[in-house]
Amino acid sequence: MTPQFTDRVSRVSPSATLAISNKASQLEADGVDVVDLSVGEPDFDTPQNIKDAATEAMEAGNTGYTPTSGIPQLKEAIAAKLADDGIPCETENVMVTPGGKQALFEVFQTLIQEGDEVVLLDPAWVSYEAMVKIAGGDLKRVDTAAHDFRLEPALADLEETVSDDTTILVVNSPGNPHGIVYSDEALEAVRDLAVEHDFMVISDEIYKEITYDGIEMTSLGSLDGMEDRTITVNGFSKAYAMTGWRLGYFAAPEEITSEAGKIHGHSVSCAVNFVQHAGVEALQNTDDAVAEMADAFEDRRDMLLAEFADRGVDVTKPEGAFYMMLPVADDDQAWCERAIDEAHVATVPGSAFGTPGYARVSYANSKERLQEAVSRLDEHDLL
Ligand SMILES: Cc1ncc(COP(=O)(O)O)c(C=O)c1O
Numbered sequence: 001m002t003p004q005f006t007d008r009v010s011r012v013s014p015s016a017t018l019a020i021s022n023k024a025s026q027l028e029a030d031g032v033d034v035v036d037l038s039v040g041e042p043d044f045d046t047p048q049n050i051k052d053a054a055t056e057a058m059e060a061g062n063t064g065y066t067p068t069s070g071i072p073q074l075k076e077a078i079a080a081k082l083a084d085d086g087i088p089c090e091t092e093n094v095m096v097t098p099g100g101k102q103a104l105f106e107v108f109q110t111l112i113q114e115g116d117e118v119v120l121l122d123p124a125w126v127s128y129e130a131m132v133k134i135a136g137g138d139l140k141r142v143d144t145a146a147h148d149f150r151l152e153p154a155l156a157d158l159e160e161t162v163s164d165d166t167t168i169l170v171v172n173s174p175g176n177p178h179g180i181v182y183s184d185e186a187l188e189a190v191r192d193l194a195v196e197h198d199f200m201v202i203s204d205e206i207y208k209e210i211t212y213d214g215i216e217m218t219s220l221g222s223l224d225g226m227e228d229r230t231i232t233v234n235g236f237s238k239a240y241a242m243t244g245w246r247l248g249y250f251a252a253p254e255e256i257t258s259e260a261g262k263i264h265g266h267s268v269s270c271a272v273n274f275v276q277h278a279g280v281e282a283l284q285n286t287d288d289a290v291a292e293m294a295d296a297f298e299d300r301r302d303m304l305l306a307e308f309a310d311r312g313v314d315v316t317k318p319e320g321a322f323y324m325m326l327p328v329a330d331d332d333q334a335w336c337e338r339a340i341d342e343a344h345v346a347t348v349p350g351s352a353f354g355t356p357g358y359a360r361v362s363y364a365n366s367k368e369r370l371q372e373a374v375s376r377l378d379e380h381d382l383l
Contacts, residue, residue, distance in 0.1 A: 011133040016126055016352030020336070024346040035365070035373040038346040040176065042241040042322070043364045044296075047289040050240060050278045057277030066273050068265045069257070070096025070249070074276045077283040078249050085208075086222030087232055093251045095260060096279075098271045100206045100235030100248035105131050106267075107202060107231050107250055108168075110260040112137040116167040121151065121158075123325065123353035123360075125176045125204070137167070145355045148316045149178035149325065151186035159193060166199040173217055174207040177353050177360035178325050179301075179318020181217045191223045202231045206248075209239035209290050211320035212298040221251070228253050238321070239290050240282045245275050297322045300363045300370060307374040311383045325350060325358040328382070332356050335382065343376040 020038040027034050069075065075091040082089040097103040104127070112118065114136035120128055122143045132139055142161050147153035151173075162169065171190060173182040194201050203220040211217055221230035235248030252260070264270075301318055308315050308326070318324050328335040332349040336359050339345045350358030363370055377383050 008134050008136070012130040015130070017348050020340070020346050020348050023340060027340070027344065032344055034340070034344045034346055035369050035376065036346045037361045037363070037365060037370075037373055038348050039362050039364060040323075041243040041364060042238060042293060043366070044241040044293050046241050046245070047282075047286050049285055049289075050242065050282045053281035054245075054274050054278035057274035062273045062277055064273060066270045066276060068261055068270055069094065070271060071273070071276045071280075073280050074283075077280045078251070081283055082219075082221070082232060082251055085219040087219050087230075087251065088221075088227050089251050090254075092254045093257055094249055095252075095257050095264060096247070096249045096271050096276060097264065098246040098248070098268055099237065100204070100233055101127060102246075102268060103233045103235070103248045103250040104128070104202070104204065105134075106260045106263045107233070107252070107256075108132055108135040108137070109263050110256060111168060111200065113167075117163075117165050119158075119161055119166055119169045120354070121154070121169075121171065121175075123149070123175075123177050123350060123355035123358070124170065125172055126352050128170050128172075129354070140166075141354055143355070144178075144180075145325075145350075145358070149175065149180040151182045152189075155186065155189050158190075162193050162197050162199065164197050166197055168200050168202055169194065170202045170204065171220060172204040172206075174211060174318070174320025176207065176321055177323045177348070177350070177358075178316065179207075179321040179323050180316070181211060181215050181319040184218050187218055187220050187223060190220065191226050194229055195225050200229050200231060201226070202233060204233045206233065206235050206238050207321035208234065210294045210297060210322065212294070212301065213319065215319050217320065231256065236279055236282055239293075240286060241293065242278075242282065245272075245278065247271055247275050247279050297363065300365075300367055303367055304361070304363050304370050304374070307371060308383070311374070311378055313383050322362055322364045324361050324363065325355070326361050327357060328359045330357055332359055335359060338380070339377060339382055343373075343380040343382060345373045345376050
């Protein structure tokens, strides 16, 4: 029979980042040495204390379903972390999910009606667009690329774009794909607009623990007036090198968490039991390992910026996360194809993030491999 697909699924395309990674894997399977700078995951192993906590929890028999919204110990640890970040939070506000992605998906499914307006700050992580479209929302986009990816200079555009029809604004700082940390002034301006036009803000803080040069990122939910209109999303993938464990969460006003719990309960039931126990260990005893990984990323950032600068390429300096936006040809898609086909360097076209003319470079790779990538791009006249 010929399957009939829903509008929901027909509205979206497969993830551009995964498409490139798949191509890189295919070339590697054919014996080609690819430098893969397309990946969105730390190249470190999960810290040992976290693995031990998972093993112990499994051995102790924590292998069944857990309460839908997560085990109490983890919800308490998350609420304590968010309270430390200045976000008013009780365990009732927290939903533990299999990854930050699932947290975002549930929030969009809970709050977006067909035709509701959602505003993104471009360049924006690829899955926001897909999730909003699946939920039936209409996207409006504000470009920050012309302003070195900073939000203050784009505030006039944001002010013009949001209105009383806006349902949700998505803020991601430090941002994927550019690594910029939004200033307190910019976040306060976002707060003023949210209050004036009465919309919710999703603050995706998944890179919050990975910042450089002593910069600390203010959580949007900690600002006066944002306590009942912020949904804070976070996860364990990036800060704790736990991508494959699939653990994340969101914290929201209690009635939102409770409504989203229906979607959660009827889809995933709960996050993996022993993984949640490992999450408690990650939050409570892993500060040193997180700082070490962030230092390593900072070191690589500096090296990569210097390598590009030596070749006359000026790249906006990331302040967090582990990505940078390399300015390339107008046709960024064609540039990325040449980069992988000719130089065997995998990157992601900026157009996948709503910003053509750039390639996203992930520096979650060793310094040697990063240097190798730059040399190859140079040799193939791609810089
Ligand atoms: C900005 C951003 N938010 C959320 C996620 C989701 O991560 P996970 O589902 O692994 O927690 C990612 C992953 O790449 C991301 O870059």
